[in-house]
Amino acid sequence: MSQLPFPVLTADEAAALIDDGDTLGFGGFTGAGSAKAIPRALAAHAEAEHAAGREFKVRVLTGASTGKSIDGALAAADAISFRAPYQGNPVLRKKINAGDVHFIDMHLSLLPQQVRYGFFGEVDFAIVEAVDVTPGGAVVLSSSVGAANTYMRVAKQILIEVNAHHPHGLLGMHDIFEPKDPPSRNELHIYRPRDRIGSPICLVDPKQIAGIVMTHEPDETGSFDPSDAVTERIARNVTEFLVNEMRAGRIPDTFLPLQSGVGNIANAVLGALGRDPAIPAFEMYTEVLQDSAIPLIEDGRLKFASTCALTLSPETSRHVYDNLDAFRQRIIMRPQEISNNPEVARRLGIISMNTAIEVDLGGSVNSSHIMGRQMMNGIGGSGDFTRSAYISIFSCPSTQKGGKISTVVPVVSHCDHSEHSVQVLVTEHGVADLRGKDPLERARIVIDNCAAPEYRDQLNEYLTFVWVGHEALSFRSSFAMHHKFALDGDMRGVVWSH
Numbered sequence: 001m002s003q004l005p006f007p008v009l010t011a012d013e014a015a016a017l018i019d020d021g022d023t024l025g026f027g028g029f030t031g032a033g034s035a036k037a038i039p040r041a042l043a044a045h046a047e048a049e050h051a052a053g054r055e056f057k058v059r060v061l062t063g064a065s066t067g068k069s070i071d072g073a074l075a076a077a078d079a080i081s082f083r084a085p086y087q088g089n090p091v092l093r094k095k096i097n098a099g100d101v102h103f104i105d106m107h108l109s110l111l112p113q114q115v116r117y118g119f120f121g122e123v124d125f126a127i128v129e130a131v132d133v134t135p136g137g138a139v140v141l142s143s144s145v146g147a148a149n150t151y152m153r154v155a156k157q158i159l160i161e162v163n164a165h166h167p168h169g170l171l172g173m174h175d176i177f178e179p180k181d182p183p184s185r186n187e188l189h190i191y192r193p194r195d196r197i198g199s200p201i202c203l204v205d206p207k208q209i210a211g212i213v214m215t216h217e218p219d220e221t222g223s224f225d226p227s228d229a230v231t232e233r234i235a236r237n238v239t240e241f242l243v244n245e246m247r248a249g250r251i252p253d254t255f256l257p258l259q260s261g262v263g264n265i266a267n268a269v270l271g272a273l274g275r276d277p278a279i280p281a282f283e284m285y286t287e288v289l290q291d292s293a294i295p296l297i298e299d300g301r302l303k304f305a306s307t308c309a310l311t312l313s314p315e316t317s318r319h320v321y322d323n324l325d326a327f328r329q330r331i332i333m334r335p336q337e338i339s340n341n342p343e344v345a346r347r348l349g350i351i352s353m354n355t356a357i358e359v360d361l362g363g364s365v366n367s368s369h370i371m372g373r374q375m376m377n378g379i380g381g382s383g384d385f386t387r388s389a390y391i392s393i394f395s396c397p398s399t400q401k402g403g404k405i406s407t408v409v410p411v412v413s414h415c416d417h418s419e420h421s422v423q424v425l426v427t428e429h430g431v432a433d434l435r436g437k438d439p440l441e442r443a444r445i446v447i448d449n450c451a452a453p454e455y456r457d458q459l460n461e462y463l464t465f466v467w468v469g470h471e472a473l474s475f476r477s478s479f480a481m482h483h484k485f486a487l488d489g490d491m492r493g494v495v496w497s498h
Helices: 011-015 037-051 068-076 090-097 108-116 148-154 229-247 264-275 293-298 314-322 342-348 382-386 439-450 453-466 480-488
Strands: 023-026 058-061 080-084 125-133 138-141 157-163 209-215 258-260 282-285 302-307 331-333 351-355 358-360 391-395 424-427 430-433
Touching: 011 037, 011 209, 023 148, 037 068, 037 157, 037 209, 058 068, 068 080, 068 090, 080 090, 108 148, 125 148, 125 209, 229 264, 229 391, 229 424, 229 430, 258 264, 264 293, 264 351, 282 342, 293 302, 293 314, 342 382, 351 382, 358 439, 382 391, 424 439, 430 439, 439 453
Parallel strands: 023 058, 023 125, 058 080, 125 157, 157 209, 258 282, 258 351, 282 302, 302 331, 351 391, 391 424
Antiparallel strands: 125 138, 424 430
16 A cells, blocks of 8 residues: 555544535445544544634535444534435434434435536545555445445545455445436446446546545444334235235236335345245345345345445344355445436336335325424435336334324325325235225225224224315314324324314
């Protein structure tokens, strides 16, 4: 590294290059492949500036959520003024909901092109994690891509953490491609999840690289909770639905590529699909690869996975790195602009499987806001796939808070995915197939198949009470269940009124 034409810095020296008000583009996607040392040092620098009575906040763009060293440390240091496009940190979330941080929730596939279009202004620094960087500016990313390639291309300066924890064998597992902007954009030549269209490296101008910081740290990803009875029933319902779709001839015998969201339900569903002998070996074209995918690859049940990030628990990550030769021909990592691209999802016939906070009787889905006002994490990539999917599925438990909240409500308190995009809803109680159903038919099937039994009479009473016109909508009653929970902490026992 001593022969590189750019300086090797400490994390503190790198952080000192950043000024108050700068816009930072962080590589990584989830905690996988996110920078660690530089943002921690930047948080300490911000605290020192605040203690001296000086302002210090930065604008933060990322790929998606990050590790605790970016969102957690910077938010705790009160060092973030603006954030996009998605987050999952409780400290940052609290500041967003208090109005202390300006936050824009976005479809993840749109972020890189909007950065190129200049919608966010200039990017002062790209801060990425890599396995290696050459004197000529060839950067080998680590366990994800996110928007790192775009940030490095447009930023005024680049800071790179070269993390020795990640093996050099990751070289060749990335497919880096950035489409041209309109009116010169061509189609993406991806016809199977395994098709490559780009380069295994990011190539940048060495003059842009302000310095590198040497690190040796694992990704800041955690383990998922084990499946419980509810998530297992949801997983079984999804699997049975897809098996029946195959038997009906609506899914080919060779199956279709899967997209799966993040979390315990997603892990359970993917595991159930892999165990069911009626489901043939399949492929994935998705944004995140989680723990449950790894044994499926080893067993031959998952033939190939295209992803944006290896969001694995520490134990599973070690296993993959220890056996990298066995995985490198089965996994490819792409920029989020490609992994989440609606054009590709439509062409491949993706079956999208994502989770919801709440769903309504019309089939619309809220995936980002608690009680319509409090941001949870964001829409993420779910919308990128849902609108273009061959079959779009959303899953959630039928209740929360020990039954005091029904996740099936008359009208969602915040709409991320409308009934025009959502085809199938699943809870532990069953499946609501909304395809080809009018609004009243959708409402009946959602209540009968997905709502918790203790809420069905109440929801049916709502239909009887308000149904006038084409949709079940009442300005006074549509949010009565939410209003009752806000008053006394329980959605049960609503008395409908005009």
